[in-house]
Amino acid sequence: MDATYDAWAGPTVGDLGELVVLDRIVRRLPAGSPLLGPGDDCGVVAAPDGRFVVTTDMMVHGPDFRWAWSSPEDVGWKAAATNLSDVCAMGAVPSGLVIALAAPQDTPVAVLESFADGVRLAVDALSPGCGVVGGDLSTSATFTVSVTAFGDLLGHDPVLRSGARVGDVLAVSGELGRAARGLTRLFHEGVDAAGEPSRAATLASGADADPDVARQRRPVPPIADGPLAATTGATAMLDLSDGLAIDAGRLARASGVTLSLEAALDGAVLDEVALHGGEDHGLLATFPPDTALPGGFRRIGVVLDRGDADLVRGGVAVPTTGWDPYADWDGAAG
Amino acid sequence: MDATYDAWAGPTVGDLGELVVLDRIVRRLPAGSPLLGPGDDCGVVAAPDGRFVVTTDMMVHGPDFRWAWSSPEDVGWKAAATNLSDVCAMGAVPSGLVIALAAPQDTPVAVLESFADGVRLAVDALSPGCGVVGGDLSTSATFTVSVTAFGDLLGHDPVLRSGARVGDVLAVSGELGRAARGLTRLFHEGVDAAGEPSRAATLASGADADPDVARQRRPVPPIADGPLAATTGATAMLDLSDGLAIDAGRLARASGVTLSLEAALDGAVLDEVALHGGEDHGLLATFPPDTALPGGFRRIGVVLDRGDADLVRGGVAVPTTGWDPYADWDGAAG
Numbered sequence: 001m002d003a004t005y006d007a008w009a010g011p012t013v014g015d016l017g018e019l020v021v022l023d024r025i026v027r028r029l030p031a032g033s034p035l036l037g038p039g040d041d042c043g044v045v046a047a048p049d050g051r052f053v054v055t056t057d058m059m060v061h062g063p064d065f066r067w068a069w070s071s072p073e074d075v076g077w078k079a080a081a082t083n084l085s086d087v088c089a090m091g092a093v094p095s096g097l098v099i100a101l102a103a104p105q106d107t108p109v110a111v112l113e114s115f116a117d118g119v120r121l122a123v124d125a126l127s128p129g130c131g132v133v134g135g136d137l138s139t140s141a142t143f144t145v146s147v148t149a150f151g152d153l154l155g156h157d158p159v160l161r162s163g164a165r166v167g168d169v170l171a172v173s174g175e176l177g178r179a180a181r182g183l184t185r186l187f188h189e190g191v192d193a194a195g196e197p198s199r200a201a202t203l204a205s206g207a208d209a210d211p212d213v214a215r216q217r218r219p220v221p222p223i224a225d226g227p228l229a230a231t232t233g234a235t236a237m238l239d240l241s242d243g244l245a246i247d248a249g250r251l252a253r254a255s256g257v258t259l260s261l262e263a264a265l266d267g268a269v270l271d272e273v274a275l276h277g278g279e280d281h282g283l284l285a286t287f288p289p290d291t292a293l294p295g296g297f298r299r300i301g302v303v304l305d306r307g308d309a310d311l312v313r314g315g316v317a318v319p320t321t322g323w324d325p326y327a328d329w330d331g332a333a334g
Numbered sequence: 335m336d337a338t339y340d341a342w343a344g345p346t347v348g349d350l351g352e353l354v355v356l357d358r359i360v361r362r363l364p365a366g367s368p369l370l371g372p373g374d375d376c377g378v379v380a381a382p383d384g385r386f387v388v389t390t391d392m393m394v395h396g397p398d399f400r401w402a403w404s405s406p407e408d409v410g411w412k413a414a415a416t417n418l419s420d421v422c423a424m425g426a427v428p429s430g431l432v433i434a435l436a437a438p439q440d441t442p443v444a445v446l447e448s449f450a451d452g453v454r455l456a457v458d459a460l461s462p463g464c465g466v467v468g469g470d471l472s473t474s475a476t477f478t479v480s481v482t483a484f485g486d487l488l489g490h491d492p493v494l495r496s497g498a499r500v501g502d503v504l505a506v507s508g509e510l511g512r513a514a515r516g517l518t519r520l521f522h523e524g525v526d527a528a529g530e531p532s533r534a535a536t537l538a539s540g541a542d543a544d545p546d547v548a549r550q551r552r553p554v555p556p557i558a559d560g561p562l563a564a565t566t567g568a569t570a571m572l573d574l575s576d577g578l579a580i581d582a583g584r585l586a587r588a589s590g591v592t593l594s595l596e597a598a599l600d601g602a603v604l605d606e607v608a609l610h611g612g613e614d615h616g617l618l619a620t621f622p623p624d625t626a627l628p629g630g631f632r633r634i635g636v637v638l639d640r641g642d643a644d645l646v647r648g649g650v651a652v653p654t655t656g657w658d659p660y661a662d663w664d665g666a667a668g
Contacts, residue, residue, distance in 0.1 A: 035385055036492060041423040041573050042389040042485070044492050047381035051369055054467060055376040056482060058434035060474040089375040100392035100480045133388060136480075140394040146434045146470075146480035148390060151376070158370060158378050239375050 014105035028116035030123040032131015043133030045096040055086035061143040068197035072111045074217035076118025083149035085221035085281040089239035091159040091230025092151030094130040102140035164236040164255035168286040170301035173225040180277020182216030221281035225295040232294040237285040243278040249320025252310035261301040261313040348439035362450035364457040366465015377467030379430040389420035395477040402531035406445045408551035410452025417483035419615040422560025423573035425493040426485030428464040436474035498570040498589035502620035504635035507559040514611020516550030555615035559629040566628040571619040577612040583654025586644035595635040595647040
């Protein structure tokens with residue numbers, strides 16, 4: 001357990017053993033209404049469409065979160081929210097989650113209970129009725145969470161990143177840049193004199209109460225807008241996990257088009273942080289030109305014939321390269 | 335990277351970056367024939383039954399495997415095999431896998447390639463046609479793999495551990511005790527003078543060539559026998575992951591019965607290792623009394639009215655408690 005999170009006391013997972021810990025966690029997780037929940041070799045989930053979508057994402061203490069900056073409840077929220085976001089980005093409605101978690105033996109059980117609370121709060125807020133149908137509890141020197149999420153396509157085709165057509169409208173749903181602004185503030189003000197993440201510094205600086213920091217800790221992806229986009233005829237869609245520019249580049253290359261941002265959006269509406277900041281988990285989608293954009297989608301550009309660049313803004317290419325977890329992360333400084 | 339596995343050289347994941355590493359791994363994984371494979375926000379899997387079963391299992395370097403004793407290919411095999419086993423224990427046919435993997439930045443890419451080879455070899459041997467439909471690649475101080483597997487029920491009900499009825503035949507499929515014998519040999523002969531796992535000692539002792547050690551590294555669950563049991567009318571079933579006695583206890587308590595082992599099986603056929611050794615991933619099932627046992631199933635006992643014990647053998651209670659990953663593992667000695 002990170003020394004900066006010594007607010008968490010009480011018996012550890014090593015003290016209580018797997019069965020007691022499991023029981024205490026499972027009762028706090030969202031149950032949903034699966035055909036079969038946790039307790040057998042597998043859970044059973046309904047797939048009325050005859051197909052299901054599936055995504056998986058692992059969060060590791062150090063590169064993906066730090067106890068100095070995020071509470072266990074924050075980590076539970078984020079683990080659920082990011083996976084739900086990938087499900088909705090296919091146009092699917094979330095139908096279930098499984099969670100594998102490995103914690104050091106000296107982790108207070110209260111940390112795992114709080115993590116479970118975060119998962120439940122996120123599901124209740126973002127996709128009520130989606131239950132945790134199974135999981136695995138392990139021990140590790142490094143606190144690690146792996147969430148896998150499923151979704152039902154409701155009879156329509158999955159919305160791929162490769163379907164954008166020339167003339168389509170480019171639209172976005174959800175917030176842009178807030179999570180990145182929050183993370184930047186934590187990196188600048190939530191550190192000690194040696195530059196290490198520090199809970200005390202985060203509290204003393206006021207960063208702890210910053211609404212953008214809250215968004216970094218607990219992203220609020222527009223889950224309902226995913227299936228809404230699919231039923232409205234979206235031609236392509238993806239989850240904005242790494243930033244608008246990077247993810248727009250992925251959509252452009254997969255579809256063989258160039259995306260052009262409205263010149264009118266320059267400045268305050270689509271500034272550099274909104275363009276390059278990740279982890280907001282909004283949705284980027286393309287729609288046929290005459291579509292009344294559904295839900296929270298707003299127009300930010302158009303789809304052009306493939307040119308030299310993936311993404312342009314006022315005729316100028318926008319870089320669409322980005323963060324690489326292996327190349328850019330210094331484990332020792334993490 | 336564990337110093338005992340320095341046979342693995344070449345560029346590291348940190349050297350090459352996520353995209354190159356992903357490309358090199360994905361091409362070695364079994365593709366299967368999903369409706370949509372890796373590369374978008376989600377994969378898409380067919381669920382012709384209108385339901386699917388799902389299980390997840392995390393393997394962590396230290397408590398779950400050691401590079402001194404297992405190659406990356408062994409770890410890939412075991413990660414796939416154990417999850418496929420849980421799917422078949424519901425009576426389902428495996429329909430897909432997703433894999434999340436976190437490796438230290440100094441891990442040679444060849445290790446991840448070898449891991450992927452192990453997954454492919456296991457799937458080809460145990461459940462050909464089942465593909466990896468998605469995944470996630472992260473960085474961690476601790477090598478960690480999380481596999482989630484799905485299966486289709488082919489129109490019949492899932493076989494739960496709670497369905498055993500008095501008078502049913504108790505039967506087992508797969509090997510018993512071999513993986514435990516292999517692990518015991520590794521703990522005794524595959525260690526250095528300080529008792530630490532040692533590749534050199536494993537090789538020098540001859541343990542490396544022991545067929546039981548091979549089973550510990552690469553379990554061979556009888557995957558096809560799971561759906562076969564379901565179509566033959568099995569009333570209860572579970573995967574033998576923690577040992578026959580422990581898992582029999584789970585089935586007995588869930589079903590509200592006592593399981594009685596045939597007295598004639600005492601001794602060589604069902605010795606103490608077969609009874610208490612885990613990780614073989616065979617199947618324990620109950621069938622109506624007049625059933626011709628399918629596939630590799632053989633009779634080992636009968637289902638009795640619930641008595642004082644979960645499991646009896648010649649009228650004497652057999653302990654059904656077992657291994658707890660938190661209570662029994664010493665991380666420092668792992």
